[in-house]
Amino acid sequence: MIKERTKTHFSAIAMAAMLGVSALAAPANAETLRMAWAQDATGLDPHKQAAFSSIRLLELIYEPLVRLNANLQIIPGIATSWAFSPDGKELTFKLDPKAKFQNGAAVTSADVKASFERILDEKTGAVNRANYSSVASIEAPDAGTVIFKLSQPDVPILTAMTDTNSSILPASEIAAGTIGTTAIGSGPFKLDKWDPNSKEVLSANKDWAGGPTGVDGIEISVLPDESAILAAMRAGQVDFALLNDPLIATLVPREATLQLNRAPALAYHVLQLNPSRKPMTELAVRQAISCAVDRQAVLDTAALGEGKVTGPLTMPFFASDPNGLFCYKRDVEKAKKLMADAGVADGFTATVIAATGEPPTAAAEAQVLQAQLAEIGIKLDIKMMELNVYVDTWLKGDFDMAVALNGGRPDPYTMYNRYWTKTGNLQKVSNFADDEIDSLMQQGRAETDAEKRKAIFNAFETRLAEQSPWVWLYTSYGYTAQQKSVQGFVPMPTGSMFSLAKVTVQR
């Protein structure tokens, strides 16, 4: 027995030596966190980058005025305190005097003003601009105070400011036009090196106002195949990884040395119907589709049950029990009756679009939905598209149905005003307007009392599920995997990995 074991051990060493492997020769600097993800950031301008992968990198370098904690409550960022004026038309921030950019300059109100003016400037092409339509002017009475003057009461504006897309940049860099080429923020890490689609090297920012970081630096490798990420973690090459595919994530707990972190995400998987296309113009047809879909089955099959069936609102504070929503219990008989009422008892043919690999479950969801809707005579043709082709088609509203994973926001208004208000930027995509829904959105925007807001958005959710412009399916988990030697990571519903700032590694 002993002999046998020595032999295996020996062969592993021999193999390792042959391959020049790092498994046995740990790097000299034990304080660096070795990280991996499958998709790399696409750029460094925090105001312009919307991709999930870009935000994950930029949130370690740049800081917004305020942040969210794991319960989605607003906590200090660069600003230590904030307050709305009684009429709700003025929002004042006090800045942290310790906050410093990585070039040594203090973060002042001038930087905040310049950053927000950059976002508001149409020439910038800032992605978050639409959330600041109520900003009339920005004032900086002293270096530590910023006042936003609003044209109307706007409660969700504070949540929008937690976004990495609203980060504060140095006014000097904005004037020099170097944003996007050099990354100088006030966050916990500095970007030393970026080799796109290959690796990032980050080092700790000693001057960070949030105190010392847990590791000296982070080295991120881009491993495009998630099964390869798992293999690298098994071999001890990677300490921490971001995973997307539940098929891979569910394998992590099988490994003794690895740990899987799951956070219920705000983003939702949805079957978008196009209510401007016949016969989905008919309420009864849309409702029939909603009744014919078995949401739990979609979740069980496509995502191995990794997630939760959801209504339109995914944030815990606002969400209601989905079982109380229209037709969340599958009812094929009712669906057939609704189809007959709408005069399409024999069913119809429609095309559903989905993006290849984005999310990884998209193709599977489409196939389960196809099988379910076939039961009420709806014949779905699945059209898989490369992500960018999909985005283009989706933005034009050029589809009968679409399988989508849409981003969630902590505030229902910020999350949905683009689709369900009459002036929403994405009316072209949702193709649906309803007086009652529109007016509920406007009330929710202005209401400052938390409980009253909750009631308003509850009514909004019920109405939306009943009108069924879309069929909300489920929310999944945001996954990270780590060696058990890594400590202190806090998973967030937004998918944020900001807590990497305080993570430590015991080797």
Place this chain on the structure above:
Amino acid sequence: MMGFLRSIFAHPSGRIGGAIVAAYLLIAILGALGLTPYDPLMQFRIDRLHAPTVAYWMGTDLFGRDVASRLMKGIGQSFTVAFFSVAIATAAGTVLGLTTAWFGKRWDAILMRLMDVLLAFPAILLALLIVTVVGPGTWTSVAAIGIVYTPIFTRVVRGPALSLKSREFVDAARTFGSSRFYILTRHLLLNLVAPLTVQVTLALAWALLTEAGLSFLGLGTQPPAASLGLMLSDSRNLMESAPWLMIFPGITIMLSILGFNLLGDALRDILDPKTRRA
């Protein structure tokens, strides 16, 4: 024709390769006729990711669909893509190769430069570009793979056609007043059958691999239809929890390519006078 089949059968690789290809064709026909153990699209929810059993010989996939039935259907799908794309490449390549050889001069110069342009693209990249522009689907894959292989066939035809053109029997036919078209088709084509047949069988093997590669990148056959490449690439992230999803399509695709390669070898031995040893 019978003599030809007999000589394939007499050749050892021909026998094995021929048997494999014939078996696949039979399975593909059974699949096309719907004579599969189960409906290949039927999702048996309670039997998801079931390991191979008596009921499901090759197990079930993520959706609870019978892998064996999907393989039968998938063979047909993959072979359709391979056959049609190679047919396009052969037809286009033959026409282009013959005309360039025959007319020469400017037509030859222009077309061969165009072929050089296509050849200079890496094959998978060219296919990828075509598929992203047109959008994926069975017939896009067919067109993409067909276009990728057209320059190769053009060259295969042009070389022998050039040397045949200068030979006497063509001159003789010309002096007897045969029409151009007649000379082209009758004499040249007949003499090209051998190199073309060999090239076709080998290209079929490549086409199967290219289809698998495109599907691996998500640009091949569209779900829920099955193709060998798509089944293989879908199994990627399930390799550990459901290895049968990779093993069976993997073996199936390897065997089919093996079949075409063996058959191609045999055909080369039989048809190509240069390597004929008897």
Place this chain on the structure above:
Amino acid sequence: MNYLTRRLAAFPLVLLGVSVIVFFAIRLVPGDSITAMLGTEAGLLTPQQRDALAVYFGIDQPWPVQYWRWLLNLFHGDLGISATYGKPVLEVILQRFPLTLELALLSMLIALSVGVPAGVFAATRNERPSDLAVRVAAMIGQSTPSFVFGLLIIYVLSAGFGVLPTMGAFTPLWEDPIRNLGQLILPALTLGFAFAASVTRVSRSAMLDVLSDDYVRTARSKGASARSVVWRHALPNALIPVVTLSGIEFGYLLGGAVIVEQIYALPGLGRMVLEAILQRDYALVQGAVLFIALNFMIVNLLVDLAYVALDPRIRLENQ
């Protein structure tokens, strides 16, 4: 010389053709640099914001104007700036190229050092069991999709032995040769497996042809030993088709091996082009495809020249 100049003269024309196809093909694909950067959030942009970003990415002018501008810059040796990397296209390509070149060379080395001896061995054992074994192995090698072979290697190594070569960040040869080879050996094996299979097959059949040729028979009848006949007299001639095959294969490998790079997370040319297409980094796609095409043509020319050098009977003018 006449042949060489004629071949070289065709280069610019072919490259022009390649550039036209690439330039317009990638613009025909729906979506652009803006949707690639912003995803569905691009829908929140005002028309003015959209125009500003189009100027930023250099995609505001009509396509022919864009092409003309690009062509003019090309003549000044300027391939443009990559939108994702924020660096000159040529710099990005040259940064990725060493890996691709090294991987191609390593794969070819593996293929030749395994394939040629195996092929010669099989030829001398014609139709005997050992010949059959080699041929079956070669057939399997040629019939295995590279991603199946690659994924299997990774799985067996990591799950079975708990080791794996470092993936992701790539170490150039000159910085740390051992680490570098450790990273490249598995991808090179994956590529070399199929490559070696075709080399085996070609060298076997070429060897068989040569062995039945007159001059080899003469050498044999003059009493040369079997070994000397095979290695000294027959092999050099049998190598001609092997050179052609490996040359063409090498030319393809220089264009990057997308799938193998994807699996082993190697930042090579193939993955770079794929990612550039997906991110609609137009300048990078154009520059890279042009670069790959040029390499391919040079390698092909060298193969043809080597062909002549090896076989004096062939005169290029007749080709």
